[in-house]
Amino acid sequence: MFFRRSYSSVKEKSVLISKSNNVFENLALEHWYYQNHDFTNKSLLLLWINHNCVVIGRHQNPWLEVNYDPTRDICLARRQSGGGTVYHDKGNLNLTFFTHKDMYNRKNNLELIAKSLKNEWNIVTKINKREDITIENKYKISGTASRLGRPNAYHHCTLLINCNRHLMSNLLRKHEKCIETNATVSVPSSVINLKEINERISINRLVTVIGLDYLNSINNKNTVNYGFNYIKPDEKIFPGLNKIKEELESWDWRYGRTPKFKITITLKNQSAHAVVKNGIIENISSQMNVNLDKFINVKFSENIIEDIKKCLKTS
Structure with missing residues (x-):
């Protein structure tokens, strides 16, 4: 265990909302913060929504995880973190919690999300052994992954609000492809949209509720709260962002990084x-x-x- 610091030592915190729906821009922005920002005594929540895409884990095989269909305009991305394959569309909210490695605690982040859902919409959830957020301990509404470095770390997860479950199922449905590999293999799960549980829920309101709960989660009178800020992934604001994006878009990264x-x-x-x-x-x-x-x-x-x-x- 490496939790040498507590959240009470956080001096600055903020919520950033990406104005982009491009998966490569958002993954590049996430990686830029991981590489370049100083999270010593700081924490940050990045919220982002993508157009239709499939995102595989760093150590996965795309030909094993995804059912390709040339008639669909679906792009494939490989993220920097491990874990399994996920489907994104505008009915899915992505959350990235950044901290110094010594303050990394994804269980706290998941509990914060669960608390927000319970307090605002009376949606009762559980966090299972895989650290997925589930309904009735059966239906998955959130998958989770992370990257731990030195000095920074992040935990990111998804929240299914009103995504196209039919398309998700078709794209991620397993077929026997006679592949032998040591790559990380996704574990299929039954999923459900939060909208199916409470029709009043919306992504905009969810962003507000979770963001406010995050900003209020650190009870320290010395902490500076920078509130909500919309940002556009841009080379002028984030020098080096374009290079990261180009690498993430490249064949060498998306397919060439596949384990043998x-x-x-x-x-x-x-x-x-x-x-x-x-x-x-x-x-x-x-x-x-x-x-x-x-x-x-x-x-x-x-x-x-x-x-x-x-x-x-x-x-």
């Missing part, structure tokens, strides 16, 4: 076995000695799977 894996591609009585490292096919062989050498050193993708199947079919 093996995949078996089958077509009727034919099969091919490929080893993929850093998103690139390192080695491939077939059951019937079909020559697939042209696929070596090629970026792996769903389209490549179909091309390999075509070669198996014509052999």
